[in-house]
Amino acid sequence: MLKKFSRIYEIFCVVFCIFLIVIFMMAVYNLPPFGNADNPVNNEVSERYINDGLKETGAVNAVTGMILDYRAFDTLGESHVLFIATCAVLILLRKDRPGEAEKSDRLHEPKNDVILQTCAKILVPPIIIFGIYVVLAGHLGPGGGFSGGAIIGAGLILYLNAFGFEKTERFFTVKTYKVTSIGALGTYAFCKMYSFYTGANGIESVIPLGTPGNILSSGLILILNICVGIVVAGTMYTFYAMFRKGGY
Helix, strand or coil: CHHHHHHHHHHHHHHHHHHHHHHHHHHHHCCCCCCCCCCCCCCHHHHHHHHHHHHHHCCCCHHHHHHHHHCHHHHHHHHHHHHHHHHHHHHHHCCCCCCHHHHHHHHHCCCCCHHHHHHHHHHHHHHHHHHHHHHHCCCCCCCCHHHHHHHHHHHHHHHHHHHHHHHHCCCCCHHHHHHHHHHHHHHHHHHHHHHHHHHHCCCCCCCCCCCCCCCCCCCCHHHHHHHHHHHHHHHHHHHHHHHHHCCC
16 A cells, blocks of 8 residues: 555645746746836836935945845845844754763864864955955945855854864854844834834934945945844854854
């Protein structure tokens, strides 16, 4: 009976996969021609972003102006999704006994690799500095909180691989992640509450947009980029640390 059921299950999976492939191919086939001026994507929304984005947001990078001004509420939700996912991983995988994670980590992967540690000492500082630059210059060119935070998170992961939990926890612990993430999300929410309130009531904001192209410009976007970068960097490192050995 079980063998017969397994056979039916395999046949059903194959049929279902074929069905999905056919549906996806039909969807792709019926897509509007690429670059056609009459495509649905070419509407008044995209025109507003392109034509008035610099004047209304002060951000030279139109993408940053869009996700942290026009669509800032969506970005706040995305940042909260990262935070909630990390909290779930912390609840499920964290080991509370002091030194347990470090002991387990060194048992499987001893941290005595001189080459790795030397490379980490040389590479981690410029990686993190570059990540900070990408975050702070996100409104001026390619970059922003998501990409800059990912670079900073990669630097922290490299440091952890080279030196282990004991040295990394000198400056980044569970408490550090909680305080920085909650502070960043709270700051983001407070800033956008102000923007939503003034915008919905037709009140002129007291926060100037500044001169486009300057580091201190684009209103609150610079602050929002920093908040997003903090959340993304902490999420990347915490996910890696949790899944590495089940400890932090």
